[in-house]
Every structure is written in C-alpha cells, then in structure tokens.
Amino acid sequence: MIVTLTPNPSLDRTATVPELRRGEVLRASRVRLDPGGKGVNVARALTAAGTPTVALLPAGGTVGERLAALLAPEGVAVVAVPIAGTTRSNITVVEADGTTTKINEPGPEISPAELAALERRAVELAGRDSWLVCCGSLPAGVPDDFYARLTRLAHDAGAKVAVDSSGAPLAAACAGGPDLLKPNLDELTELAGRPLPLLGDVVDFCRELVAGGVGSVLVSLGARGAVLVDAAETHHAAGPLVAVRSTVGAGDAALAGFLHAGGSGPQALRTAVAYGTAAVAQEGSRMPTPQDVHADAVRLFAADPTVNLSGAAA
Numbered sequence: 124m125i126v127t128l129t130p131n132p133s134l135d136r137t138a139t140v141p142e143l144r145r146g147e148v149l150r151a152s153r154v155r156l157d158p159g160g161k162g163v164n165v166a167r168a169l170t171a172a173g174t175p176t177v178a179l180l181p182a183g184g185t186v187g188e189r190l191a192a193l194l195a196p197e198g199v200a201v202v203a204v205p206i207a208g209t210t211r212s213n214i215t216v217v218e219a220d221g222t223t224t225k226i227n228e229p230g231p232e233i234s235p236a237e238l239a240a241l242e243r244r245a246v247e248l249a250g251r252d253s254w255l256v257c258c259g260s261l262p263a264g265v266p267d268d269f270y271a272r273l274t275r276l277a278h279d280a281g282a283k284v285a286v287d288s289s290g291a292p293l294a295a296a297c298a299g300g301p302d303l304l305k306p307n308l309d310e311l312t313e314l315a316g317r318p319l320p321l322l323g324d325v326v327d328f329c330r331e332l333v334a335g336g337v338g339s340v341l342v343s344l345g346a347r348g349a350v351l352v353d354a355a356e357t358h359h360a361a362g363p364l365v366a367v368r369s370t371v372g373a374g375d376a377a378l379a380g381f382l383h384a385g386g387s388g389p390q391a392l393r394t395a396v397a398y399g400t401a402a403v404a405q406e407g408s409r410m411p412t413p414q415d416v417h418a419d420a421v422r423l424f425a426a427d428p429t430v431n432l433s434g435a436a437a
Contacts, residue, residue: 136213
C-alpha cells in the first residue's frame with residue numbers, strides 16, 4: 124500500500140496558447156481542468172498502474188469537493204480531512220513550444236486541530252510495510268518540520284517515507300531521515316546552498332545527504348533523465364527525446380514510476396525516467412498510463428561526473 128499525503132492540494136486549470144505575451148489578451152486553444160498537487164498526481168499515476176494507493180488530503184469549500192469529484196472517475200481512493208478554508212486553484216499556461224508558466228495560489232491556512240487530524244490519519248493509513256509519500260508545499264499554519272515529524276511517526280509504525288518538497292520543508296525533512304528524497308535539480312541546488320553545475324557535484328551532495336541519514340536520493344534532471352544515489356551505488360538514466368507538451372507533474376510521475384517499480388535500485392530508476400518522459404508528452408497535468416510508458420527505451424549507465432547540467436530543465 125502507498126499513501127500519498129498532499130497538505131496543499133489544488134484544482135489545476137491549464138490553458139494552451141500559441142505564445143504568452145505580457146499585457147495582451149490571449150485566446151486559449153484548449154483548456155483542461157485537473158485535480159492537482161504533487162501527492163495527488165503521484166496517486167493518480169500509481170492507481171492507473173494498478174498499485175494500491177490512497178490519496179490523503181485536506182479539503183475545503185466547493186473547490187475541495189470538485190477536486191475529489193474529479194479523482195473519482197480515475198478510481199483514486201481519497202481520504203479527505205475537512206478544513207474550514209477553501210482548497211486552492213492554480214493556473215498553468217502552456218505555449219506551443221511546451222514552455223510552461225504556472226501561477227500557484229498560496230492555499231488555505233490550516234488550523235492546529237486540522238493539522239493534528241491530518242497527521243493522525245496519515246499515521247493510521249501508513250501501516251507496516253507501506254509507503255507514506257509526503258508531497259508538495261506546506262500551507263499557512265503548518266510548521267516547516269511537519270514532514271520530519273511525520274517521518275519519525277511513520278517509521279515508528281513500520282512504514283517507509285518518501286519526501287518530495289522544496290525550500291525550508293525539504294531542508295527540515297532531511298533531519299527526519301526519510302527513506303527517499305525526491306528533489307529536482309533546482310530544489311537540490313537550493314538545498315545545497317551552492318551551484319551544482321556537473322553531475323559529479325549532484326552525486327557528491329546526494330552522498331552528503333545519505334551520510335546524514337537520508338536513505339536514498341532520486342534527482343530529476345529534466346531532459347537529462349534522473350540520478351539515483353544510495354549508500355551502496357549510484358546510477359544515471361535518461362530517456363529518449365520527445366515532443367514536450369507540458370512539464371507539469373513530470374517529477375510526480377517519475378516518483379510514481381519509481382515507487383511502482385519497488386522504490387529502490389536501477390530498474391526502479393529506469394521506470395521513473397520512463398514515467399517522467401511519458402508525462403511531458405501529455406497535456407496539462409494528465410498523468411501517464413502504463414500504455415504511455417516505455418521503460419525499454421530508457422538508457423541506464425554509470426554516472427559520469429563530468430556531465431554538464433547547465434540548461435537542463437528541472
């Protein structure tokens with residue numbers, strides 16, 4: 124069982140335009156409305172792959188109701204913790220060349236009682252031999268160490284924990300010793316507090332994180348694939364070049380693929396890259412299905428420390 128926790132889910136509206144021109148009135152050629160939030164996306168991809176998954180999230184207002192309703196046709200099992208605030212709505216603008224611009228609302232404030240209920244449900248659902256996947260930003264009212272605290276509680280319950288976040292919550296999560304950290308290149312660079320221009324720099328910093336108590340680190344490198352670092356080995360994988368329709372949710376799809384394939388080792392890395400590659404070929408934040416994924420097209424090789432990552436999309 125995999126339990127995804129999304130403290131700040133969203134309703135995502137994606138508009139496709141020929142070109143984004145500041146200060147002008149634009150007409151969208153297509154508009155999609157999707158359930159959003161990193162953990163929600165992971166749950167969607169896992170459910171489509173047939174992996175038993177529960178999406179845990181706070182839900183408030185008509186937007187929260189609509190979010191849950193959109194997940195129902197995809198068969199995603201949802202556990203919603205009611206909140207007084209209204210679930211946020213996000214806007215994504217995708218240009219003809221695949222360039223993506225996102226406007227994310229901050230989300231509702233979570234009260235201490237609502238946060239306690241969310242934490243309690245997470246620990247109840249994430250039992251022995253399961254994964255608790257903590258994803259995304261934290262809304263107002265949630266302390267930066269929320270994921271670190273949840274990691275310790277989940278470990279006490281016998282579960283493994285993956286964290287995919289950024290900024291202060293990601294930095295604080297490392298202290299909890301998660302089994303898997305899933306940043307992209309920009310997020311890892313911010314966490315390091317120094318430039319990471321080469322693949323060798325990325326691997327070295329990941330090894331620092333593992334030495335500090337993180338089980339393994341899966342880093343999305345955009346068009347350059349992903350790298351996996353754990354205490355025993357390091358691998359780099361890259362997929363074929365595809366026409367990019369939207370980068371929204373590509374990292375979430377990669378995390379779903381990694382967990383679907385067992386959550387460790389080089390073959391799980393190949394599957395992660397295959398899912399991420401399939402995701403960028405989808406419109407909006409649509410998650411790939413197994414029919415979209417081609418792991419046999421992903422190359423797996425030893426990490427070359429001299430590979431220059433400049434210009435790689437995160």
